[in-house]
Amino acid sequence: MTQAGASVIQSDGMTADGIGRNGAPRAGGVAGTALDVSDEQVVVGEGVALDVRPAGFLLRAVSSLIDAVVTIVIAIAVLWVVLWAIANAVDNGARIENAALIAIVLATQIAVLVFVPCLIETITRGKSVGRYIMRLRIVRDDGGAAGFRHALIRALVGFFEFWSTSGGIAMITGLVNARSKRLGDIIAGTYAQNEAAPRLSPNLGPLPPGLERWATIADVARMPDRSARRMRDYLIQAPRLEPGARLHAAGTIAREIKDSVHPIPDVDADTFLRAVAAVRRDREWAAIELRRARLARVEPILEQLPHGFPQRG
Template sequence: MMQAGPGSTAHAEEDVLTGEAVALDVKPASYVLRAAGTIIDFIVYVLVMIGCLLLVTYTGAGLDDAQSRILLIVIPVFGMVVLPTTVELATRGRSLGKLAVGARIVRDDGGAIGFRHSLIRALVGVIEIFLTFGGIAALTGLLNSRSKRLGDLLAGTYSQLVRVPTPQPLTLYLAPHLTGWAQTADVARLPDRLSRRIAQFVRQAPGLTPAARAGLSTELAREAAAYVSPLPPVDAETFLVAVAILRRERDARGLALERGRLERLEPVLDALPHGFPER
């Protein structure tokens, strides 16, 4: 996800913004996953309606014509509106199809959906999913950067991917001839945003083409050189790996010191006021 420069308030169109205008690094479900989840939900709800109709047919022999017509209206309303709304509201945006693809319906700001969002999605879904067999939803999703269907656009929601792969730990080794340099090098002024870009490059470098790898490492090394002192006489990628190692060790030491301070304060924070009886 592209990030704005320092002091900029611009955000990409696909960024998820909270009420405080903070961009969240979350990933919307892809078009294919949304389509698969919708098909699963469509089949489930249709089977429920068919099951209700069969149940009424075999057990409701005593119903007159008026009662039968009422049931023919109530059952579709239940299967297309009441049931989807109830399921999404009770599961906080999940359904059988969304569980299968690892997605969840959330608000545009990343919060949990409410009754209004679920009801709007269900009402619009009658037309765009059930009556058109998903044709309108498929067309709208193709034209939207987050694969939103029409109900999502009206309700202010989207499908967020919650099943993401666990990142694998990255093992880095400092070049032996940089051991002395690492003992005196200062990387404290390195901006957090640039540090994350360097760490991302180091992780993805083996999968890049040689030309892209050399160009990106040179660009990042030129940006980082202004914040690192002294500069070691090495190539750009070796320099970036060394900076990433030093920055990681610095952050680890900071977290360890913070954890130690909290452990020392824990008896004071958890203790009762002086003379107050234990109950």
């Protein structure tokens, strides 16, 4: 690792002394400081961090709105059937007290607003109509499947969280929580997982010129998945970023991955990220092609019948 290369990615594409490449003093006057934007990890009981994607606030809000509309429609339909049955009973001479009528209506509402969502979520293993449409699923904090206990707690708390406050508590807790959890999720120990497959990323471009020799000896295979994902997201969004934001983001991510790359080339942070991404992509593609070629060579041996056994099909 060269001293110049190490100083390039120390902080936001600036040198270690706080002076930019154009000789201008660095804004803020503090060298080497960066905002920690690492996301919350999902760690199972064995201490293994899972690479999962919690659902964002907007997805959860749309899912909850769909579920609320479906629940209201079901509640109106069930309540209409109950009242129709009561009216028929009264017409046939039955006598129903007002207290009993109120109890029946309240029991019907609780059944529709609490027990029906709990039952559906338990049977579908964390799904609902809204979550099915938005491709979400409720899981435990350790990534395991949620059960009846979790669904019951979420439904009971959701009765007050959604219907008593018109969703205000759920919105506040979802906005301030790292995984967009609502109050019921916090108490039950669950969160919403995004099951939608990520879209294919566009071509990140060729290897930056002048780094061909470095690419033949660079070690870039030890990078954590989260760091590689952040680097890919930056390279996709970089053309739409303002110059200042792009400089800061490139420096932050470059500092995060520099310990996984050796040697570090003497380039700016943005070029460094594009070079690392290009080398990783080319080597992964070469490995895929090599595996495909090896399988093609042994495919006749794997598919042929032993000892000249005749082909009967």
